[in-house]
Amino acid sequence: MRRTGFTLLEATVSLAIVGTVALGALEAFGAEARAALRARQAAPAVAMASEQVARLQLLDAHTLLSLPDSLRHGRAEGDAQPYEWSASVGRVTDELDLYDLRVEVRWPAGVYELTARAYRPAGERAR
């Protein structure tokens, strides 16, 4: 009977298999962290966008169509990276007294957009 150890080919194949499995595990590990990072970065943007839309919801038709600068764009620091938001308002085509509200929040790694509609019957000055 002749017993030898592993041949070089066997050793290489087994290392390749172990390596692939390890790489897959590491990749899943990293993917979870990346997803958490994305969610963490998006959360302030989501809050910021809903806040700006809520502010637009308080305006009357006249102000909606001539947004003051303070409601048109802005930025927030202090969260490790800058978030910039911009808002725009348009009339809904073929609809009376209906307005499209759109807020976009940008940060270095992404964009979040929130849209809403506001109904402002003519003659009503403020909600």
Added chain:
Amino acid sequence: MSIRRGLTLLELVVALAVGGAALAAGGAAFSALIDRRTALLADADVVERSLTVRRMLVAWISEARAGTASGEGLVGVRGTLRVPSGELGDDLLEFVTMADGVPQRVRLSVDRTGMRSSLTAELTAADGATARFVLAPDVAGFEASFATSAFGRQEWRRDWPSGALLPTAVVLRLRAHDGTALPSPLRMPITIPLANSQ
């Protein structure tokens, strides 16, 4: 004839030394990676929770409705939004909400009994069942302002004494303790237009 050739002791020692050195070098980097990941996951969790709290506050307050004398079995609630004057200042807000389809009394307050105060919610259902829980830790206090559009002009008030009328909007501002900061979704003001205001 049998030839058995395993590894020699020298080969084994060299292999172990090389493997050990590689593990030691990779181990430090890997543990740093694990630490960063743990911190990131914890931070993401806190921020996402605070976004949920923000959404909850918006859902409750936007569905606030004017009180009725009978109160549909809600004991002691006549007002919807009430900010009592006195020592507590603005740190108390009470209202009836229809956010879950049934009337519920919500009482937002700052609990100062623990080591660090926290924003606390107390929900009372129509049958009197009460649930009390911490919404956000490390909140030192909050301020509310109320928009009214009476007489066609929007005005902001610091208090809301009426139970029969609703403001058009409420803005909540949560305060952190000195030297600390709240998670970003709770750091910015929370503006809430009321769905049922007249």
